Each structure stands twice: as structure tokens, then as C-alpha cells.
Amino acid sequence: MAGQVVEMDYPVMQSVAKGFRTQADVMNAIGKALVLMFEALEKALWFVGLGAYFGRCKDATKKKTEELVKTLNEFGTDLDQAVEDHKKGDIEGKSYFGKKG
Numbered sequence: 001m002a003g004q005v006v007e008m009d010y011p012v013m014q015s016v017a018k019g020f021r022t023q024a025d026v027m028n029a030i031g032k033a034l035v036l037m038f039e040a041l042e043k044a045l046w047f048v049g050l051g052a053y054f055g056r057c058k059d060a061t062k063k064k065t066e067e068l069v070k071t072l073n074e075f076g077t078d079l080d081q082a083v084e085d086h087k088k089g090d091i092e093g094k095s096y097f098g099k100k101g
Contacts, residue, residue: 008086017079024072031065034058 038058042051 020076
């Protein structure tokens with residue numbers, strides 16, 4: 001790989017990272033609103049047997065929202081780390097991409 005040049009437009013990458021975090025914030029707000037809505041429906045419709053259904057919807061929405069928010073924030077953090085590492089000369093992304101956990 002001698003002589004190979006890897007360039008990165010730092011402001012663009014930082015903007016993309018910020019976009020992921022913004023999407024995480026929006027998704028978090030939407031998820032919370034949906035959970036509140038399902039909670040209200042769960043309490044209001046328990047007497048006709050629909051409460052359990054809306055309770056499951058509430059739990060699934062909360063779980064999926066948390067997973068998506070975590071993933072979006074992770075992408076933003078990874079891109080920020082990529083910019084910092086690239087500035088220091090790491091062009092392979094060893095410290096952030098591909099990590100398990």
C-alpha cells in the first residue's frame with residue numbers, strides 16, 4: 001500500500017456524524033411519544049381485552065427504539081473517531097469499525 005493516499009473531508013464526515021446523532025434524538029422523541037400512546041391505549045382498553053395487545057406493542061416499540069437510538073449514536077461516535085484517527089495518521093480504522101460489543 002506504499003504510495004497510496006487516503007483522503008477524508010473532515011467537515012463532511014463530522015456533519016454526517018452529527019446527522020446520525022440528530023436522527024437518534026428524533027427517533028428517541030418519537031419512540032417516547034409512541035410508548036406513551038400505547039400506554040394510554042393499554043390502560044384505556046384493558047376492559048375489552050385489548051390492553052394486553054397494546055402492552056406488547058408498547059414493549060416492542062420501546063425495545064426497538066432503544067436499539068435504533070443506540071445504533072445511530074454508535075455510528076456517530078465511530079465517524080467522529082474515524083476523523084480523529086485519520087488526523088493522527090490511522091487510515092485503516094482499526095480502533096473503531098468492526099468492534100464487537
